[in-house]
Amino acid sequence: MLQINNYSNAILQHISFELEEHENLIVLGSNGAGKSTLAKVLCGITPSSNVSIYGQKLQNIPSKERTKLINYIPAKLEIFDEYITLEEYLNLSRLYTNLEAKNILKLLGLEKLKNKPCQELSSGEQQLTMLATAVLHNAKITIFDEPTANLDPKKSRDVFSLLKGDMYQSKIIITHDLNLAYRLGYKILYINKGEITFFDSSKKFFHPLNLDKYFGSSVKKVENFIVVDL
Amino acid sequence: MRHIVFIFALGIILLAPFFGQIPIELYNLDNPTTVDYKLFWDIRLPRVMVAFFAGAILALGGLLFQSLFKNPMSTPYTLGVASGSTLGVAFAIVFGFSSMLSLFGFFGALFTVIILFALTLKLKYYETNALLLVGIALAFFYNAALMILFYLSDESQSFEIIRFTMGSVEVVGLEQTLPIVLASLGLLMVANFYKKELKLLLTSNDYAYLKGVKVKRVNTILLVAVSVSVGVSVSITGPIGFVGLIIPHIIKTIYKQSAEQLMLPIFFYGGFFLVVSDLVARNLGSSSDIPIGIITALLGGPFFIYLIMRQK
Numbered sequence: 001m002l003q004i005n006n007y008s009n010a011i012l013q014h015i016s017f018e019l020e021e022h023e024n025l026i027v028l029g030s031n032g033a034g035k036s037t038l039a040k041v042l043c044g045i046t047p048s049s050n051v052s053i054y055g056q057k058l059q060n061i062p063s064k065e066r067t068k069l070i071n072y073i074p075a076k077l078e079i080f081d082e083y084i085t086l087e088e089y090l091n092l093s094r095l096y097t098n099l100e101a102k103n104i105l106k107l108l109g110l111e112k113l114k115n116k117p118c119q120e121l122s123s124g125e126q127q128l129t130m131l132a133t134a135v136l137h138n139a140k141i142t143i144f145d146e147p148t149a150n151l152d153p154k155k156s157r158d159v160f161s162l163l164k165g166d167m168y169q170s171k172i173i174i175t176h177d178l179n180l181a182y183r184l185g186y187k188i189l190y191i192n193k194g195e196i197t198f199f200d201s202s203k204k205f206f207h208p209l210n211l212d213k214y215f216g217s218s219v220k221k222v223e224n225f226i227v228v229d230l
Numbered sequence: 231m232r233h234i235v236f237i238f239a240l241g242i243i244l245l246a247p248f249f250g251q252i253p254i255e256l257y258n259l260d261n262p263t264t265v266d267y268k269l270f271w272d273i274r275l276p277r278v279m280v281a282f283f284a285g286a287i288l289a290l291g292g293l294l295f296q297s298l299f300k301n302p303m304s305t306p307y308t309l310g311v312a313s314g315s316t317l318g319v320a321f322a323i324v325f326g327f328s329s330m331l332s333l334f335g336f337f338g339a340l341f342t343v344i345i346l347f348a349l350t351l352k353l354k355y356y357e358t359n360a361l362l363l364v365g366i367a368l369a370f371f372y373n374a375a376l377m378i379l380f381y382l383s384d385e386s387q388s389f390e391i392i393r394f395t396m397g398s399v400e401v402v403g404l405e406q407t408l409p410i411v412l413a414s415l416g417l418l419m420v421a422n423f424y425k426k427e428l429k430l431l432l433t434s435n436d437y438a439y440l441k442g443v444k445v446k447r448v449n450t451i452l453l454v455a456v457s458v459s460v461g462v463s464v465s466i467t468g469p470i471g472f473v474g475l476i477i478p479h480i481i482k483t484i485y486k487q488s489a490e491q492l493m494l495p496i497f498f499y500g501g502f503f504l505v506v507s508d509l510v511a512r513n514l515g516s517s518s519d520i521p522i523g524i525i526t527a528l529l530g531g532p533f534f535i536y537l538i539m540r541q542k
Contacts, residue, residue: 043440044439045436045439045440063442063443063444064442066442067440067441067442071440072436072440074436078433078434078436078437079432079433079434079437080297080300080432080433080434081297081432081433081488081489082482083482083486083487083488083489084429084432084433084488088429088488089433092429092430092433092437092441093441095441095442137440137441
């Protein structure tokens, strides 16, 4: 469905992989490995001729058609205007869904904040807001850049349920949260210094040998959880 | 409260043509043979109209520049567009193209926008400060070029340029107001047409792109629309500073709504501000009018600082 073919730039080197229909993907890698750079290439914010969706080059797909296919949720909410409210922001994203903005606000417990300017929301609230826009946009593929950063443990759990549920179609999730990655059980793509060094099933990646290989001795599987030994 | 202020402002605008150093007898206004008739229809009314629509262009242009460049300091003035236009007009004065002042002013503005726009495509969103610096550098450059034109010009041309740079809304005859009226209404229509895209651009360029906005195209159309109308405005009134910076800012702090919802109020109060400034300019001086650019800066500067301090 989504394909990138031998893409290189200042950060990434020879990136090629394909995401199949109905498939989800977790992207792992240390800080500065090129995960967000990859996300921006995949969604077309960074233009390239190496990305195609359903065999059609992304840069040749008309804007409106493209919005049906792919969406990207950045790590931080970026908003210039200081008075755009949460509800207004959500409505800007309401593209391919019958869901009302107020229903998703209720679902995420953000109802009381709907008339508050986005800039005044806490970073956790902003994170939830962006996840809500992805539900309302309802693109075929949504790329999430660190969706659980900035969240308290309870909200983290809510987001896990949201990602695990059927609110989104295909997902590509960039994260540092290994436990989240493990529990979601999606295919893993590991980037190291701009190169793909692992692209296979979750089961294989979370094998103790691989954990040692990618994270040294600091990451362990304990019962059914992935734990970081500090 | 907003309605009362609006009606009050509208009242002042409608009454403005009746006030001036020479009182007008109302019963003369439908009698073409009287001096009052000529004074009202050929001088006072056109003047108020030019003030209103020039103010509207500058304020709305300021709002659009701030939204598109994502920087509260960018206006057609701070980014050098008006200086470019001024240089064009000065060039026309010195090299004998006096009949084509507007055209030269317009191309000066357009040229500057092309430079700015080419640079924004190279810069990232968080580097808009760099753009402001470019604007300042451009203004210095234009100023030096203007000095060369002064050096080349004779006495009467120099005087004409100086008077031009002080700003004036004086025109003679209602037909002279036509370009500025059309330019301002045109700008309002274009901006209104792209209202939804503008709202998306007010979040971030990436977000707008992901929601299907053709970012580059909408940016280009709106920037060119602003430059054309500012070019027309500056070529008629000369550079009148501060309106584009303070009016959007004031209206935003009062209305507390996102910028694209404020296009009409900003258009209206930008016009109102210049009409009032012109009223002051016409009625303060004993023998001749004070140039309006001086009044806007004198009124606007302190008020703007007051607003910023109050916010902190």
